Amino acid sequence: MSLRLGAMLPEVLRHLFKKPATVQYPFQKIGVPKGFRGKPVMDPNLCIGCQMCVRDCPSEALEIHKESESTDEAGKVTKRFSMTFYLDRCSHCAQCAEVCPKKAIHMDTEFEDAAFDRGALKLTYK
Amino acid sequence: MSTFILPVGPQHPALKEPTSFRFMVDGETVVDADLRLGYNHRGIEKGCEERTYIQDLYMLERVCGICSNVHMTVFAQGVEKLMGIEPPKRGLFIRCLMGELERVHSHLLWLGVAGHEVGFDTFFMYTWRDREIVEDILEMISGNRVNYGMQTFGGVRRDLDEMQIKKALEGIAALKARTPYYLNIGATEPTLVARIAGVGKLPKEKALELNAAGPTTRASGVDFDVRKDDPYAGFGEHIPFNIVTDEGGDVLARVVVRAKELMESYNICEFILKNLPAGEIRVKAPRKVPEGEVVSRAEAQRGECIHYIRSNGSDKPDRVKVRAPTLANWPATLYMLRGGYVADIPIVMAAIDPCLSCTDRMAVISDVRKGTEQVMDWEGLRRYGIEFHRKRGIKL
Ligand code: SF4
Ligand code: SF4
DSSP states (O other): OOOOTTTTHHHHHHHTTSOOSSOOTTTSOOOOOTTOOOOEEEOTTTOOOOOHHHHHOTTOOEEEEEEEEEEOTTOOEEEEEEEEEETTTOOOOOHHHHHOTTOOEEEOOOOOOOOSSGGGGEEEEO | OOOEEEEEOSSOTTOSSOOEEEEEEETTEEEEEEEEOOSOOOOHHHHHHHSOHHHHHHHHHTTOSSSHHHHHHHHHHHHHHHHTOOOOHHHHHHHHHHHHHHHHHHHHHHHHHHHHHTTOHHHHHHHHHHHHHHHHHHHHHHSOSSOOOOEETTEESOOOOHHHHHHHHHHHHHHHHHHHHHHHHHHHOHHHHHHHTTSSOOOHHHHHHTTOOHHHHHTTTOOOOHHHHSOOTTBTTTBOOOOOOOSOOSHHHHHHHHHHHHHHHHHHHHHHHHSOOOSOSBOOOOSSOOSEEEEEEEEETTEEEEEEEEEOSSSSEEEEEEEOHHHHHHHHHHHHHTTSBGGGHHHHHHTTOOOHHHHOOOOOOOOTTTTOOOOOOHHHHHHHHHHHHHHTTOOO
């Protein structure tokens, strides 16, 4: 192969007439794919309080608390659980959603989760 | 001859991560080079002992931001061996696919960085623009651009559908059309060639003697690649590919090897996507791992990545040791720097694609002249650790 001075020049000149490769975020957004791993969201109606999500979370970002326990006339016990979730610790691995036997957790597609106040990153699902 | 020592680091504007070099220079020439590691001890290995295997997967994924998938793969396949389970073929193929896509993103990133280090920023911008294509594929498949979280014990966590396969093939085709252009530029742009040809020479005997790894050793003519020499996942019998080597042994050869490896990786990706076996992607894995020890390795984009795992039969490992490929390349790098110019230091170092934080573990400095070297057994080390913290007022 012979050497050519300015071998990249034609390419560079061509690009003067092409549209930019980047978008003007935050005015323009390109969106995220279907399976994007945002933050976990828990549905308390499905949770049975098995604590599997808490046990597997690598970042200690989850807590499950018992909210109430009631017994109806037939003697059937109904328990409700809430989840406290610390977004500032979460590493978005989706292991909690994977391990939940009741599919009570799913990952949302939010990607603009930053906050100035750490307290705002503590979320409760109940 | 009068020489003086030029210290660089541990904190230095030219270093992206903390490490400490000492260059013995005579004018512009580097006479000798020395290195001190251990400034970025993150306690990852100890952390692994405190967590369950499944938590360790995600922890080890974060050893490195660029080779995240490789660390996850190596750990997963090591633990699978201890558990005595074998992922299904489709799972293994997707495992390989992720590894190759990661290699593509990493090599494109490196080509850009190499361009930047020698002042060829145009090259940097185009390679990084094209890297977005593979990043989009990775994000589409795994749901994330950096830590893909795809590997797990017994297979992979996500499957591919027809739409994704089609899109991935389109992306690969675009990259495949684009990459020969970079190879061409790398070999014909006279300013670039003049800057990198003959710089950072590493002859084949030295590469072998100093145990260099990955593209660094392959650019010195050593045809070692874990994918071929100790095939894992779907490599070996199922997935065909060629090892790329070059006889040059300089920075130019390292550019050429990486650019050609990109082409090989595209072929592997295409082969996998077109021949994906039907069936399950994972098998069920137990929570507890039977007692035993294992060494697991894989070819990371920077070279051979090794994990040692020892299990005591519980759900937490007894010991995990991680050897990142950069550690293998340091002795060779010091050799390459000797006799070169001070101005060549950044590109010679960049040419091994170093990852300092991934490499750093706890370092004990022993004074060889005073003979303070010592060997400790497991119990002794444990006692030493407890003493060390007690003395500093930390309650255990
Ligand atoms: S996504 Fe991962 S880190 Fe985040 S809460 Fe779930 S398990 Fe924990
Ligand atoms: S794993 Fe699912 S069901 Fe179990 S506690 Fe967590 S959210 Fe509830």
